[in-house]
Amino acid sequence: MAQGTGQATEQDATRRAEQGTFAGMPVPLYPASPSRLMAWLDCPRRYRMQYLDRPRPEARAQRAHTSVGITTHNVLRDFWDLPELQRTPDGVGELVRTSWIDLGFRDAEQSAAWRQRVREAVVEYLRGMDRTRQPLGLERSVALRTGSITVTGRVDRLDDRDGELVVVDYKTGRQVPTEDDTRTSLPLALYAAGVARTFRRPCVRVELHHVPTRTVVAHEHTTESLDRKIDEAESIASDLRRVDADFGERGVESSSFPPRPSALCTWCDFRAHCPEGQQMGPEKSDWAGLDSDSYAQSALHATGGN
Template sequence: MDPGSVVEGVGAGQAALPLTGVPEPLWAASPSKLLAFLDCPRRYRLQYLDRPSPEKRRQRAHTSVGNAVHHALRDWWDLPERRPDAGAGLVDRAWIDVGFRDAAQSAQWRGRMREAVTGYLADVDPARQPVGVERTVSFVSGELRLTGRVDRLDDRDGELVVVDYKTSRVVPTADDARTSLPLALYAAAVWKMFRRRTLRVELHHVPSGTVVGHEHTPESLARKVEQARSIARDARRADRDHAEKGADSELFPPRPGPLCGWCDLRAHCPEGQLAGPEKSDWAALDDADDRKEPRWTSE
């Protein structure tokens, strides 16, 4: 099966809209928006629907670390001379002291990421220009218009490969690459936009230099696109109910659990506050912290 047929909305088990009557506008989403609804409808409502938008807590340290590394790896491709050690200076330029316990912890992690980015870039061919760096991709399937951003898009032997950088303490596995909904949706979008076969997706863990990947099939990509459409249908139905009832809608139940300790909006969710203590700004950097990080922090 060509995933392009599903992306186009043909062959996905959905009848064409009748010619009489006005078709509904496309429902716009990103992979993070879909996962937010899937993980916790209450958080989804707070983030995407409630107005005025409730205030979020300040950025955590692991987000500051991840942003600096992503920006450094993006800007490296713009350098006139792409040396691995130049990555350290790019980390310095992108670094912000937000979320750390103190200046000493920030300096420690800044040094770690300087070394990590330099080591990672030592294995990157500077002459092999990617097809895209932080490239925005999108596709339409049925009533869903999905948009996302790919960290890096490589050309290997005539096929395109989706590369996603990771900076968390936990090293990803090949199963993480296989099951990732965002990676599969990026691959489907790239195939549609570039009209080139795109089946391989990879997670590059910068701190360890670990690279894990998965080779999708057209059928497995099509299943991921259909999964996204199913989530989108449920979310859109909830959106309509919220438009009518506001915060009184019952379609946004909280899902209390370990992720509540990481939620940026827990101050507005009584159930989430009762689920357990809030994680500190720097908790994800603590090797002694046995935790489960939310999926939305590492996208």
């Protein structure tokens, strides 16, 4: 999901949905996004700080692996805007250079090394694709409306493969996704359902593309499995409607947002404001999320950009 302005719009819509209604009026649809739903499942305390607290607690500075991920996504988006003759390794290199985000790295040397690794990984990822076949959508916003919720999300890439719509989500982290990750992913299922509603065409295939290793894992949903995921989203949103209202009445004194301590606490952007999270171990460094091994695999197969 987009951050910044998009998040503010979603928060405003949530406040409007929480306002009281006159007797006989329908209950407003709950506005959500896949990231908002997943934040609640990860940790109610973090959800409150990220989406409800005003003023919002200050989050930690951006980590290096986030800079790598954002840069990679931006390059894979902008690549398709290049003229076909410029869709080359040199073209990718220039996009990486101009898109590079120099935040969170240990020093300038580490940043430069990762910039080169991202270039090599994206080149190798794109090498196996038909670079003349334009995606149907890039960072395309889609929406889904049910009887109780509205869900908006943004798809990294939407392909039209001989009439079949396919949702593609890029991954750049250290963990290589599995088929089970694709099958069980609530965001991917909601994207597929949103694409089907937006384009009025069936969309059941979802894919996770791990750019560093060029791993692609796919799952073919059915109408029934997508309906189950929509039911899951509605159930989570029902909980959120309740706790949002409780927060509106009690603020930070609400007991609806207990912390959920886990290993994720050492990575949490709001750890400084959560004593329970601080007890889960030392905070990770800004560059701890970088996985040299996965990008090194790409570098071994790179051809020097020719």
